[in-house]
Every structure is written in structure tokens, then in C-alpha cells.
Amino acid sequence: MKIDIKHIAKLSRLSLTKKEEEKFTPQMETILESASVLQEVDTSKVQPMKERITFKNLREDIPEKSLKQEDVLKNAPHRENGFIKVYGEIFGGIEES
Numbered sequence: 001m002k003i004d005i006k007h008i009a010k011l012s013r014l015s016l017t018k019k020e021e022e023k024f025t026p027q028m029e030t031i032l033e034s035a036s037v038l039q040e041v042d043t044s045k046v047q048p049m050k051e052r053i054t055f056k057n058l059r060e061d062i063p064e065k066s067l068k069q070e071d072v073l074k075n076a077p078h079r080e081n082g083f084i085k086v087y088g089e090i091f092g093g094i095e096e097s
Helices: 005-011 018-040 069-074
Strands: none
Touching: 005 018
């Protein structure tokens, strides 16, 4: 499946370099090809959902005392601008700076 990475970047409000376009184009094509199999699923005999799913036995969301940001960050192997830096899997991770 051929994609227009410049169009996708524009819709996503991303500025990509030529190198990034070359890197991400085949990755996006692979993702879209993988997702395209969902179009082939026969759902003609599946009834549409008429009500939303409700969850039971969940605790009420009450703010509680938590760890200090500094304590959390000092245990994180990678951090940036007060946040924990994690590595993404979809695009093969991010480069260490």
C-alpha cells in the first residue's frame, strides 16, 4: 500500500526531514497493510452495540498521596524535562540523545 507521508505529516502537524520521510514511509506502509486485513472481516452478522460497556467492581477514583516527582525521576534510567523518557516500539524506538 503506497502512502503519502508528507500528507500524513501535515495532517498530524509534524515536520519531517527528508531522512525521516524515507525512514517512516515503509514503516507506515507496513502498519497500514497490517491493519487493512480488518477491512476483510465479515461483520454482516454482527449486531451493532446498542449500549456502552459498563465496568463493575472498580474503585472510585480518589486522589491520594503519591511519590514525589523527584523520587520517581531519580529511579528512571532516562528522563527529559521533568518526565520519564520511554522508548517507542511502533517505529523501532527513539534514538538516544
